[in-house]
Amino acid sequence: MASLTSPATTDGPVARVRDHHRSFGDTHVLRAIDLDIAPGEFVALLGRSGCGKSTLLRSLAHLDPTPAGEVEVSGRTSVAFQEPRLLPWRRVRENVALALLNGSERKRRFELAEQTLAEVGLGDKLDAWPLQLSGGQAQRVSLARALVSNPALMLLDEPFSALDALTRIDMHQLVIDLWRRHSMAILIVTHDVDEAIALADRVLVMDDGRIAREWSIEPRRDDRAPSKPEIARIRAEMLVALGVHPTTANPNRTPVHKQGAA
């Protein structure tokens, strides 16, 4: 059984998962997951298609009505998905403000939405309709909607995999900037080893419904990136854990699903 513990903090973990199982009929998708996420930690969840990543993310987002085991999240969570899922009949400002429907009064909701949209670089798109946005801009709105409620844990389910490579680099920088500014914990689900290494403090590899291995990518916060040989070693280990032979992998990009299919 995987037993993964984040560095101890005085506040305790923002998410605490113990012996978490999930089956769909006879298919066991999650098997005895143990996981702690510390406040402000950036965790990446990597794994082959179908290994249970999104199922675990849904449990953390309280989107699964029947989780088995303990899944505790302290504080607010928010989710952004691969597709921005914006309401096409609402303007950008309103799409973001809707995330606050149960909170503050209308004027305040709109102020917060505008402020957050400015933070993600869309201060000039407040009155745009979703269909007038590029894919990258729509995903920025989705990030703003996830951020506006000031979550303790932001869950990102392959948020950049449909974007072109250059837009994805911009989005990586944006997410790192937002994370530094707001200090929330983030869990990102990705197929991409390099994306996981570029973003996360800690990378978990899932296999067959279990957390099979984890790596710390540190230090991160003060821009002292790990040395190149260290990154190369970690990357090679991750590819092996994912069943991809490192010498067959493109050293610059490794979407796991494509490598697996090769």
Ligand SMILES: Nc1ncnc2c1ncn2[C@@H]1O[C@H](COP(=O)(O)OP(=O)(O)OP(=O)(O)O)[C@@H](O)[C@H]1O
């Ligand atoms: N609501 C559901 N009903 C039945 N089976 C489901 C349901 N949700 C997920 N599954 C199954 O659980 C398994 C894991 O799905 P999940 O979406 O968690 O995988 P994943 O690792 O996120 O995959 P991908 O990377 O392709 O998104 C798959 O076999 C999927 O078909």
